[in-house]
Amino acid sequence: MDINKLPTKKLVSLFMQYNNDSSNLFRWGWIQNADIVGEGWTNPLVALIEEKIQAKKLDRKSVEAFSLLVTPTQLSKSQLDQEGLLEILQEIAENTTLKKKFELDEDHIEAALHNEPILAKIMLHTSKFGHLTYGTGGPGNSHHEYLSILSGLIKQKVDPVKLLHQEKEKRLKLKKEIAKIEAELGLNPKELLFFSAFRRNTWLRALRKDTLFLWFSAADKLLTELGKRFDRSLDQMRFVMHQEFAQGIPSSDVLQQRMQAMVYYTTETETIIVQGEKAKQFIRGLPFEHENTVEVDEIYGNCACPGLTKGVVKIINTTDDIKKMQQGDVLVSYATMPDLMPAIRKAAAIVTDQGGITCHAAIVSRELGIPCIIGTNKATKVLKDGDLIEVNASHGRVKILRR
Known part of the structure; x- marks a missing residue:
């Protein structure tokens, strides 16, 4: 649909339809947020696991078992984006002519790909997944960003076949580990259903956010065109x-x-x-409550993905903060969002103020396999850029080693 040719009245009507659709999305989407307030689902299920571990004298930590049991086995949009890009990379790597074109300076790659079928595939991939990094205000990934990513991977001699195999093996391993824990704990059919529903809910929550960003991307196109007509x-x-x-x-x-x-x-x-x-x-004039933050050496939260690591703190709350992030830093945020993924992929660990076990930080940390602590309530107030910390996610503890 070429919205530039639509009459203003039709554009407004289309935007209002989008607005109604977003209201419906929010209405049904709150079901996926049921775990946020008071950890409504998490605590009873962790307690159930702890009870079974003690009864059976198992050598397992309840938070680690819980983290595995609620990790979705169904691919997220972000994972589909990554695997789809690796499949395109494989096609490029196996074609000597294409490979040479992606080794050119980035400014010349698109022109060199004129009439190449691979460019159409990249454009299609962009239409499916470019909105995932749009956030609430954009921009998302354009085909230029994907061309740049693919060029970088070719120049780094990344092996797409190996990475695709690793991703497949990771999923198979996850399914086997879930089945093993379920058997060890002796979960009954009702309990199995609870955890299956939780995994599904976690996946749906990520899908909800991805769909919301697609809506923002589409709505902004309409608003941009309307702005031209109203001089705004x-x-x-x-x-x-x-x-x-x-x-x-x-x-x-x-x-x-x-x-x-x-x-x-x-x-x-x-x-x-x-x-x-x-x-x-x-x-x-509003009666805000001001919290006095006492200087402490340790803060605590909930384990979203177990592990132990050390790193330098970088406070990352907006896309403007991403440039601060270096490989191996610990990403500390009020709450992560998909538009922060370029920084998250560099993180040795994630620590957040807010979030339940189905929040974005919890989901992506399990996908990436990095330690993550959520729900500290005060990490961004206590920690500062440059602090050296130890993240013991298995115990939900952050220890400040050096300020």
Whole structure:
């Protein structure tokens, strides 16, 4: 669909349809978040495992067994993206002519691939997975990013066949380990169903977020085109409330104020929008609770993926922070998101303030096999860039070795 040729009324209607679809997504999507508040599912299941371990005198740690039992065996979109790219890389590596073209300077690769079927495959791959890194504000991966990644892998002489085999073996190993733990614990059919449902829920939660980012990507295309017609920037259009498309688009000045500060709330009779300085005053008048952070040498959270490692802290909360991340650093975040994956792939471990066992950090740490501690509540307040820490995820403990 060429949205540039659609009449404005049709564009608005299409955006409103997207808005309704997103509301439905949020409505059903909260089922996957049932584990967040108070660790509603996690604690009873960990307690069940601990009880069975003690009763059978097994040489296992309950948190490690739990982490395995709730790890999805079904591939996530992120894993499909990675494996699909490796399959494209394999095709390139096995074709001497193609391989030479990907060894060129990145600025010349696309021109060299003119009329090559591989370029169409990369474009198709981009349409399927480019949105995974879009986040809430973009940009996602374009075909240029994928060309750059493939070129880098070719120049590094990465063996795609070996990596694909490793991924396949990792999945088979996971399934065998889950079956082994289930047998050792002697889980009954009802208990097996609980853990199976948890694995499915974890996978669905990742899918929910991936779908949401696809929605943001598509909605921004519509808002960009609408912005051209109303002489507003994309950033400004993101602050137009859906009912205002019918009532009248606010001025650029009003939208600019909303970008600085905005409060949106409803009463029984009306919807109220406050922006700019008035919004700042409103926010300052709210009764916030201020937490006094005491300097400590250790903090604790919940194990999402077991392991023990040391590394230098890097606080990564936004995409602007990614440039700080070096290979082997410990990524510390309020809560990770898919748009932080370039930093996450370099991490020796992950530590977060928030999140349950089905949160993004928990999911990707198990996919990557790196230690992860979630739900510390204060990691980003206590830890600073440059701190050297020990992450003992198996015990949910972070120890500060040097500030």
